[in-house]
Amino acid sequence: MKHPLTRFDTAQPQVGCSLLGPQKTLHGLAPLRFGYMTILLAVMLQWGVMPVQANPWSDAKIRAQSNGLVVDGEAIRQDAHDHAHVPLRSVFRYPHQSVVVTTGASNLAFHERAQQPGALGLIPGVSNLWDWQPQESQDSADLEIFESNKRLGLIRAFTLHPIPQRKPDFLGSYRLGHYPKPQSSPNADHYQPPPGLVRVTPANRSQRISDHFRLEQFLCKQSGGWPKYVAVQPALLRKLDALVRALQDRGIDLATLTVMSGYRTPYYNRAIGNVAFSRHIYGDAADIFVDRNGDGRMDDLNGDGRSNIADAKWLAAVVASLDDDEVTPGGLGTYKSNSAHGPFVHIDTRGKAARWGP
Numbered sequence: 001m002k003h004p005l006t007r008f009d010t011a012q013p014q015v016g017c018s019l020l021g022p023q024k025t026l027h028g029l030a031p032l033r034f035g036y037m038t039i040l041l042a043v044m045l046q047w048g049v050m051p052v053q054a055n056p057w058s059d060a061k062i063r064a065q066s067n068g069l070v071v072d073g074e075a076i077r078q079d080a081h082d083h084a085h086v087p088l089r090s091v092f093r094y095p096h097q098s099v100v101v102t103t104g105a106s107n108l109a110f111h112e113r114a115q116q117p118g119a120l121g122l123i124p125g126v127s128n129l130w131d132w133q134p135q136e137s138q139d140s141a142d143l144e145i146f147e148s149n150k151r152l153g154l155i156r157a158f159t160l161h162p163i164p165q166r167k168p169d170f171l172g173s174y175r176l177g178h179y180p181k182p183q184s185s186p187n188a189d190h191y192q193p194p195p196g197l198v199r200v201t202p203a204n205r206s207q208r209i210s211d212h213f214r215l216e217q218f219l220c221k222q223s224g225g226w227p228k229y230v231a232v233q234p235a236l237l238r239k240l241d242a243l244v245r246a247l248q249d250r251g252i253d254l255a256t257l258t259v260m261s262g263y264r265t266p267y268y269n270r271a272i273g274n275v276a277f278s279r280h281i282y283g284d285a286a287d288i289f290v291d292r293n294g295d296g297r298m299d300d301l302n303g304d305g306r307s308n309i310a311d312a313k314w315l316a317a318v319v320a321s322l323d324d325d326e327v328t329p330g331g332l333g334t335y336k337s338n339s340a341h342g343p344f345v346h347i348d349t350r351g352k353a354a355r356w357g358p
């Protein structure tokens with residue numbers, strides 16, 4: 001069985017490989033620490049002895065270019081409107097699991113911003129392959145990226161809490177419900193439960209999870225106290241960030257999008273009567289609209305003086321125009337307003353294109 005952490009293979013695998021065996025931690029076994037096995041694997045990797053497969057949750061491939069960073073093939077630039085904005089890419093890892101950062105030919109340096117930083121170092125025998133293991137007790141840790149003493153961005157590593165094996169319908173006191181068994185299909189890898197969830201508390205809810213989005217934007221709408229838990233796939237974050245940049249390029253002056261619905265627990269998804277295999281329970285779907293004037297409704301994007309389905313279609317056209325080499329293909333649906341909500345657009349990164357809506 002493929003490990004869930006490696007199931008969301010990108011269409012174009014990146015160099016950057018999880019060397020430390022996340023499955024060792026998933027099943028509660030002692031994790032492989034940085035050591036001979038890592039060096040052996042690294043040398044095999046360098047010699048091309050073993051196939052290279054990036055772990056899309058915990059690994060990042062980064063290089064510098066003249067006006068910013070390229071992360072996993074996606075150009076991240078300094079925000080023109082916000083000079084305090086630091087480009088950010090999140091990774092998600094189990095406690096004890098390393099984050100592997102590939103830098104290609106870039107001359108990048110790293111620094112963990114923490115009072116008690118974890119371990120960080122180049123993997124011996126492999127040039128430009130960094131192994132970072134943040135302190136395990138933190139919900140997240142930040143690794144600053146420098147080139148010639150200039151800070152270019154941040155890698156933020158969130159700690160994943162695995163879905164309990166014995167009582168999988170709860171994570172602590174947070175109700176998850178049950179993930180449906182993936183059916184056998186060529187796309188079955190995209191219907192595995194997420195490898196774990198990020199703990200969200202009042203202290204970290206407003207923390208950035210990507211260049212333009214914050215953790216709390218993706219929280220499930222179900223009732224209940226803190227802590228809550230959320231799963232958001234890196235591929236979805238990259239697609240949402242790319243969409244914000246594409247809108248800025250079209251003159252839409254915005255910092256983020258409104259996420260009407262991001263992650264949904266299977267429990268909540270069932271409670272609202274949605275289909276069992278909704279992309280929202282896998283953390284790779286978002287129902288979104290543009291709301292610069294803060295009235296809680298889609299803005300008039302096409303300039304006809306009204307907010308309606310035409311604006312959702314306008315936004316969907318921008319999503320459809322995103323570069324396939326930069327974003328993962330997926331669902332794209334448009335929705336009319338009704339008594340409960342205004343017009344919106346659904347996007348996801350299920351791995352193959354699907355279109356629906358008026």
Ligand SMILES: [Ca+2]
Nearest residue numbers: 291297298299
């Ligand atoms: Ca609005």
Ligand SMILES: [Ca+2]
Nearest residue numbers: 300302304306
């Ligand atoms: Ca309009």
